[in-house]
Amino acid sequence: MSTKKKRSPHVDNSSWVVIAADDATKTTTGDPTFVKLKNPATGVSSLYLFSSGDSAVFEVKAFTEDYRSWFIGQTVQRDGRLLYITPMEPLYLLLPYLQKAGAEGKFQPVDQVVMDEEFPACTRLLSCTRSLASLRHVADEKEVGSLKFHRYSQEKTLDWLKKKVERTVAALRKSSVCVGGGVKSSTFIRVKQEEQASDEDYLRYAHGLVSEYVSEDLSKDLLKHLQLPELSSPKQEPPAKKRKLSDNPVDAKDDYTKFNSSDFTRKPPKKLTAAQKSLAKVDKTGMKSMASFFSPKVKQEKN
Template structure:
């Protein structure tokens, strides 16, 4: 299993002494093979497609040897796919490295550096070789053969063939090299206008000839045929039936509405009602959002309670929050209730927020004395007022 140079995922490769082949497996559940007088039920088959090992090493050159000289054993390193080290002694790879990379000898050891121009030059050689093979072996796509047959132009054949060869070659190089290689090879994008001219399946209209018209001016003047007496009676009966059915449905609807039975399509009017006593406050809406964020998430079950950290109060000072007033926060009993609820579910504040500090700040905002002197608290004031 090696890393594919284009998709960056694991792909099966067969590595020999001087050859590297990609393992391609094709599976079809509704296919069988005839072998002699017997039938093989498994219709899948495996192909070995030879690939130059330099294509597998290019991503590692981009990652480890860009801008510096590095030994080959430090370039071809992959913790996820350690089998890549089997390419170190490949003779084809050694020969290609001298063409596609900068190299020098340091202390009797060859070190390598990534060079984009040299690599593009090497890819151009592979490009020309692949294009020649596609042309000689008649492996072109049917659509390309059809376009070439229609135009019958050597120049057009070369443009289409270069574009097709480039698309095949891009399947085995990193995506970051696709655009530089396209510019280096001068690959021309297809022109939609020319493609429409090339299409031979559609007939071209002759501007000099007259266009046949199917418009019938007499059709607009035709009047609908008169209904017979039986058809008029049938239409009147259908109209009466619809009116009576509508009245029955309306009476049933009003009866259910006044008796208090739930009505399915009456709930859509609730959001459009005016604000009443049951409309949630801004704080209630925020607590609802917090509840959905906490209890709607899927938590991995553990032996202890969930340790998710939830921030109920903002860490910003109150004077910096223009859109929030003192009435935005709950009163002290509600605060204690929320505290117990959060502790029950194993939810805590952030480390920089202290419970006592928040409570004291809320008391101060309401005009209460925080930590009064003994004899000057609320109970002492009540006793003094009773004397």
């Protein structure tokens, strides 16, 4: 008697599920490539994507939950993360190199400034369409013949970042995002709907978002430039500075599988099924709980 063997799905560890804009995956003068670059906020290795021809750079972040996989056709993708790729301002990635060279106080060719043995792909940032044109926002420029030389300017950088914050505030107001003190940090849902966010609330929130792309020292300098007092109590920390589930950059290991989930202590609520929703509407007045039938009976004392 022959028995029919069940087909078990093939486990695939060499692919990922990615959401990306069309301009990130479009091929013209070459394929898009994942590279390791220095994270401008933390200084550690993170994963980024260069579009075809290095015309633009994108940051790679991940939405992840414990014990999750993807079933794709007849394969099982063990890495259950959902990677999503969004446009990145290349100037943020260039800032650490410009700041380091700026300590010397002299004008230098940018191709001699943006060099890194640990992250050799950083030179590809200079091919991005917006990179060289944007240098004037954060550096003084001197032109000698056909050559251009640059020197980092803290004043220009803070003015540029301030404009970034102001544009972010405008976008937050337009989208009616809740940013006040009554916002829960993990979900950004307002506790008291009648409480109106102040201008300072919006500035702090936007400052927190921009600070995700700059060093801690530069973030503090920007806070002063915005004329906002530094918060001394951790409880007063603005919501934008508290990590959300999908805000961690992807750790750039060769297999892209290592992911620090230590920040994810709060689990999202599970969706109710149709049956559970119907049961929730039932009037339970006078009903006993299931546990009451299995709990020991309390003996009544005799008078």
